[in-house]
Amino acid sequence: MAKLSFRQVEAFRAVMVTGTTTAAAEMLFISQPAVSRLLNDFESSVDMPLFKREKKRLLPTPEALLLFEEIERSFVGIERLSRIAEELKAFHRGTLRIASMPALAQDFLPKVSHEFMSKNDGISMTVQVRSSHQVADWIATQHFDVGLSAISVSDPAIKVELLAKSRLVCILPPGHPLAEKTTIHPEDLADEMFVSLGTEQSIRYKVDDVFENAGINRRMFFDTQVSHVACSYVLNGSGVSLVDPVTALNFISEGLVVKPFAPAIPFNYNLIHPASRPVSRLALDFCDLLKTRLNELAVNSEGLFEIY
Structure with a gap:
C-alpha cells in the first residue's frame, strides 16, 4: 500500500461529510479538481475503490463507510484538542x-x-x-x-x-483626640490601649522595636493574627493599632480614622x-x-x- 498523506485523508473525509467534491472543495478552501485528485490518490493508496460514481454523485462503498468511521474518531479527537487550545488561548478554559x-x-x-x-x-x-x-x-x-x-x-x-x-498606618476609633493630627508618632500613643498583631506576623516585632526604641509604653490590650480583626476592634472603640494600609482603607467608609505613622515601618x-x-x-x-x-x-x- 502506498503511503497515505494527511491531505488525502482530509479530502476523503470532506467528501464523506458533504457528499460532493464541490462542497468538499468549499469546506477545505481548495479547488474541486484538487479534491478529485486527492480522492483518486487516496483510493490508489488504499488500493480499493471507495466510491461508485453515478451521474456526478459519489456513493460510498461499505469499505468507505468503515474507513470513514475510523477516520472520524481521529478527527473528533484532533478537533477537540484544537478547540481546547483555542479556549485556553482565549481564557475560556482553565x-x-x-x-x-x-x-x-x-x-x-x-x-x-x-x-x-x-x-x-x-x-x-x-x-x-x-x-x-x-x-x-x-x-x-x-x-x-x-x-x-x-x-x-x-x-x-x-x-x-x-x-x-508601602508603610503601616495608624488606625484610631471615630472621635479619638488624635484624629486631628496629620501624622501619628510613638509618643502620641503612650499608655493607649493597643491592639497588636499576633506573634505569627513578622511585622509585630518591627512595631514592638519602634516603641521600645522610643521608650514608649503601650497598654497591650489585645492581639490578633488578622489585620481586619484589629480594624474591627479599633472601630468599636477598643484601642488603637498599626496595620497595613490596604486593610485599613476598607474601614474608612465605616468611620475608622486612618493616619500616617512615623517613623516609617515598611510593609x-x-x-x-x-x-x-x-x-x-x-x-x-x-x-x-x-x-x-x-x-x-x-x-x-x-x-x-x-x-x-
Missing part, C-alpha cells in the same frame, strides 16, 4: 489557584477576582486565605499558581516579585510563584490586573497608601 495573605483578601482580592472572571468567561478560580508563611509553603510545593504574601521568602522553589512597598505586598515552572498566561494576566488595581487604590488613597 483554573487559576490563588493563595493570599488576609491583608489583601478581605475586599481588594474579591473585587479583582470578580472583574477578572467577568472578563474571561469559562475559567474557574480557587482562592485560599492563609498566613504569609503558609502561602509561601503552598507555592513552594506547587499547590497554587499565584501567592500574595507580606514576606520575601529566600527559597529556591519560590520566585518573588515585589507588588508594592511589602509580594507576588510569589513556583520557581520550577513557567507562569501561565492566565496567571500573568491576572497579576497585571492586580497591579493595575493596586496602583489605582494607591492613587485614590489621599496619601494613606503610598507605593515606593
Whole structure:
C-alpha cells in the first residue's frame, strides 16, 4: 500500500461529510479538481475503490463507510484538542489557584477576582486565605499558581516579585483626640490601649522595636493574627493599632480614622510563584490586573497608601 498523506485523508473525509467534491472543495478552501485528485490518490493508496460514481454523485462503498468511521474518531479527537487550545488561548478554559495573605483578601482580592472572571468567561478560580508563611509553603510545593504574601521568602522553589512597598498606618476609633493630627508618632500613643498583631506576623516585632526604641509604653490590650480583626476592634472603640494600609482603607467608609505613622515601618505586598515552572498566561494576566488595581487604590488613597 502506498503511503497515505494527511491531505488525502482530509479530502476523503470532506467528501464523506458533504457528499460532493464541490462542497468538499468549499469546506477545505481548495479547488474541486484538487479534491478529485486527492480522492483518486487516496483510493490508489488504499488500493480499493471507495466510491461508485453515478451521474456526478459519489456513493460510498461499505469499505468507505468503515474507513470513514475510523477516520472520524481521529478527527473528533484532533478537533477537540484544537478547540481546547483555542479556549485556553482565549481564557475560556482553565483554573487559576490563588493563595493570599488576609491583608489583601478581605475586599481588594474579591473585587479583582470578580472583574477578572467577568472578563474571561469559562475559567474557574480557587482562592485560599492563609498566613504569609503558609502561602509561601503552598507555592513552594506547587499547590497554587499565584501567592500574595507580606514576606520575601529566600527559597529556591519560590520566585518573588515585589507588588508594592508601602508603610503601616495608624488606625484610631471615630472621635479619638488624635484624629486631628496629620501624622501619628510613638509618643502620641503612650499608655493607649493597643491592639497588636499576633506573634505569627513578622511585622509585630518591627512595631514592638519602634516603641521600645522610643521608650514608649503601650497598654497591650489585645492581639490578633488578622489585620481586619484589629480594624474591627479599633472601630468599636477598643484601642488603637498599626496595620497595613490596604486593610485599613476598607474601614474608612465605616468611620475608622486612618493616619500616617512615623517613623516609617515598611510593609511589602509580594507576588510569589513556583520557581520550577513557567507562569501561565492566565496567571500573568491576572497579576497585571492586580497591579493595575493596586496602583489605582494607591492613587485614590489621599496619601494613606503610598507605593515606593
